[in-house]
Amino acid sequence: MSKKTQNWAVPLIAVLLGMLLGAVLMLAFGYNPLFAYNDLLYTAFGTVKNWGEIFRAMGPLILIALGFSIASRAGFFNVGLPGQALAGWTAAVWFALSFPDLPKPLSILCTLVIGLVAGGIAGAIPGYLRAYLGTSEVIVTIMMNYIILYTANAIVRGGIPRQLMRTSDASNAVSANASYQTQWLSALTDNSRMNLGIFFALIAVALVWFLMKKTTTGYEIRAVGLNANAAEYAGMSSKRVIVLSMVLSGALAGLGGTVEGLGTFQNVFIQGSSLSIGWDGMAVALLATNSPLGIPFAALLFAVLSIGKTGMVGVPSEVIDVVSAFIIFFVGANYMIRYLVRPRTKKVTAKGGKSA
Numbered sequence: 001m002s003k004k005t006q007n008w009a010v011p012l013i014a015v016l017l018g019m020l021l022g023a024v025l026m027l028a029f030g031y032n033p034l035f036a037y038n039d040l041l042y043t044a045f046g047t048v049k050n051w052g053e054i055f056r057a058m059g060p061l062i063l064i065a066l067g068f069s070i071a072s073r074a075g076f077f078n079v080g081l082p083g084q085a086l087a088g089w090t091a092a093v094w095f096a097l098s099f100p101d102l103p104k105p106l107s108i109l110c111t112l113v114i115g116l117v118a119g120g121i122a123g124a125i126p127g128y129l130r131a132y133l134g135t136s137e138v139i140v141t142i143m144m145n146y147i148i149l150y151t152a153n154a155i156v157r158g159g160i161p162r163q164l165m166r167t168s169d170a171s172n173a174v175s176a177n178a179s180y181q182t183q184w185l186s187a188l189t190d191n192s193r194m195n196l197g198i199f200f201a202l203i204a205v206a207l208v209w210f211l212m213k214k215t216t217t218g219y220e221i222r223a224v225g226l227n228a229n230a231a232e233y234a235g236m237s238s239k240r241v242i243v244l245s246m247v248l249s250g251a252l253a254g255l256g257g258t259v260e261g262l263g264t265f266q267n268v269f270i271q272g273s274s275l276s277i278g279w280d281g282m283a284v285a286l287l288a289t290n291s292p293l294g295i296p297f298a299a300l301l302f303a304v305l306s307i308g309k310t311g312m313v314g315v316p317s318e319v320i321d322v323v324s325a326f327i328i329f330f331v332g333a334n335y336m337i338r339y340l341v342r343p344r345t346k347k348v349t350a351k352g353g354k355s356a
Contacts, residue, residue, distance in 0.1 A: 010337050011287050011294070015301065017337075018327030026319060036315045043311025044304045052185070052192025056264060057303035059197030060085070060256040062295055064281025066201075066208045067119075067252030069290035071137075073212060074245035075225035076130070080141030081253045082278025083148035084122040086271065088115035088254025089261035090152040093268040096178035097164045097171055104177045108196070111178065111258055119254015120247045122148060127246025131239040137246070145274050153270050160268075170269035180263035197259030202296065204252065209292040221245050256281060280306075283328050 023033035044050055064081050071078035092111040102110065126140035157168065166172050173179075180195040188194075212218035220241050223231040228238040260277055261268060284302055288294035302324065309320035330337065 008294070011289060011298070011331060013337050014287070014330035015327050017330045018323050021326045022319065022323035025322060026315065031315045031319070036312050036319070039312045039315075040305070040308035040320065042308075044308035046311075047190065048188075049190040049192045050307055052189025052194035053307050054300070054303045055189075055198045056192060056194045057306055058296070058299045059195070059201045059263060060260040060277045061281050061284050061299040061302055062201035063197075063204055063256030063259060064253045064278060065285035065288065065295045065299060066204055066292060067123075067249040067256070068282050068285040069288075069292060069295065070208065070212070070221065070245055070252070071123075071249035072285065072290045073225050074221045074241060075228065076137045076242070076246065076249075078123070078126075078141055078246065078249050078253075079138055079282075080122065080126060080144045080250070081282055082274035082276075083141070083145035084119040084250040084253035085257030085260065085275050085278045085281075086152050087122040087148050087250075087257065088119040089257035089275075090155055090268055091115065091118035091254075092258040093171065093174060093261045094155065094160060096174040096262060097160065100175035100178065102177055107175075107178045108180065111262060112200070112255065115254045115258030116251040117254070119257065120251035122254065123246040123248075123250015124243060127243040127250075130246070131242040145278075149271060149274055152268075156268055156270055166267070171267045173266045174262060178262060179266050180259060181266070193264055195259070195263035197263040200255070200259060201299075204255070205292050205296060208252075212292065217244070253278065253281070283324065286328055286331050289331075 019037070023037075026033040026036055044054060064085055067084070068078055068081055092115040095114050096107060096111055099107070099110075122144060126135075126137045126144060129135040129140055130137045156165075156171065160171055164172055180197055181193060182196065185194045185196075186192065212221065220231065220236050221244075223234070223236060224238050224241040224245075228242075231241070232238050256277065257275065260275075280302055284295060284298045287301070288298040305320050305324055309317040312320070
C-alpha cells in the first residue's frame with residue numbers, strides 16, 4: 001500500500017476499530033451494539049433538522065481543527081485551543097451586545113475580525129515565549145486555558161454592563177443583526193440552529209489548504225516543523241515562523257469560538273471548565289492527520305456521533321464518548337496500523353531469485 005493510500009486508509013481503519021471496540025464495550029455491559037448504532041444513525045440522519053444540527057456542529061470543529069493543524073505542521077502541540085476559542089467567543093459577543101443596531105453584514109464582518117484578533121493574541125503569547133525564551137508551548141497553552149477561562153468569567157460577571165445581562169451568569173441574546181443564524185437556513189432545515197459558520201469553515205479550509213500548499217509562508221511553516229535548524233540555515237527566520245504559526249492557529253480557534261457563540265448560543269455565559277469544542281477540534285485534526293481537506297470529513301464523523309448519541313434508546317450517551325476516545329487512541333497509535341498495512345517488499349535470495 002502506497003504512502004498516499006495509507007494517509008486516508010489509516011484514519012478509516014482507526015474509525016472502524018474504534019466502532020468495533022465500542023461494540024465490544026456495549027456487549028460487555030449488556031447492550032445490543034447493532035440496535036445502538038442503528039439508533040445513532042437514524043437519529044443523526046433521520047430528520048432534516050438533525051442534518052442542520054450536524055452542519056451546525058461541524059463549523060466550529062473545522063475551524064478549531066484547522067488551527068491545530070497549522071501549529072502541528074510547524075512542529076508545535078497547541079493545547080490552548082479551548083482558551084483561544086473562548087477568547088474569540090467572549091470578545092465577539094461582547095462587541096455584538098454593545099453595538100446591536102449595526103447592519104447585519106457589517107456586524108458579521110466586525111465580529112469575525114474581532115474573534116480572529118482575540119484568538120490570535122491568545123495564540124501569540126505562547127508563540128512568542130516559545131520563539132524567544134524557549135518555553136514549552138504545551139505548558140504555556142495549558143496555563144493560558146485557565147487564565148482565559150477565569151478572565152472570561154470575570155468579564156461576564158463584572159465587565160459587561162448590567163443592562164446587557166439576562167442573569168448574573170449569562171448575557172442577553174445578541175440582536176438578529178449580529179446572529180449568525182438566518183431565517184433561510186432555519187426554514188431550510190426545519191428550525192435547526194444551522195448557521196453561517198459552516199460556510200465560513202469551508203472557506204477557511206480552502207484558504208488554509210492554499211496557504212500550506214501553494215505559498216512561501218506555508219512552505220516555511222512546514223520546513224520549520226520538519227527541522228528548525230535546517231530552516232534557519234536555509235535563510236528562514238524560525239522565530240518569525242513560530243510566532244506566525246501560533247497566531248494563525250489561535251486566530252482560527254478564536255473564529256471557531258465566535259461561530260459557536262454567535263451561531264449556536266448567541267450569547268456569552270459563565271463556563272465551568274474549558275470549552276469542549278476546543279478538545280474536540282483537536283481530536284478532529286488528529287483523526288484527519290492534520291490534512292485541511294480531510295478535516296471536514298473528520299468533523300462530519302464527530303458531529304454525527306455528537307448528534308446521533310442523543311437518540312440511542314437505553315444506552316448511555318457516554319458510550320459514544322468512549323468510542324470517540326477509542327478512535328483517537330488508534331489514530332495516536334497509528335504506527336500499529338501502518339505496520340499492518342505497510343507495503344510488502346520482496347526479498348532477494350543469495351542466488352538472485354526473489355522470495356516473498
